């Protein structure tokens with residue numbers, strides 16, 4: 001069996017939503033202290049929904065695939081739904097990741113939450129305490 005699913009390879013070789021949103025409403029940047037990989041998510045919010053999302057990931061193939069899939073999963077979604085996206089859901093949507101690569105999908109969950117928190121902070125909205133942003137491990 002191949003180490004990586006076809007979906008992982010597809011999103012790694014043809015990542016969706018790569019780039020920067022210059023006038024982003026929320027930006028989240030997280031990193032993994034062990035591998036040194038960094039992920040940055042840019043959100044454009046309209047009427048409480050993600051109207052646009054882009055990412056920059058300086059990291060491994062699994063991190064790039066996770067970023068790509070995660071951005072596809074939150075595009076057009078209300079922020080309440082966006083905050084429920086877990087790294088497990090991202091990994092499942094990719095057809096699975098090897099156990100030692102699961103932390104790459106954690107970066108995607110954390111970057112999304114950090115971007116939503118940034119948007120909430122800028123707009124004086126309280127960030128839900130049940131959606132903690134944990135340091136990636």
Ligand code: FES
Pocket residue numbers: 032035036037059060061062063101103104107
């Ligand atoms: Fe660090 Fe993938 S090896 S994010």
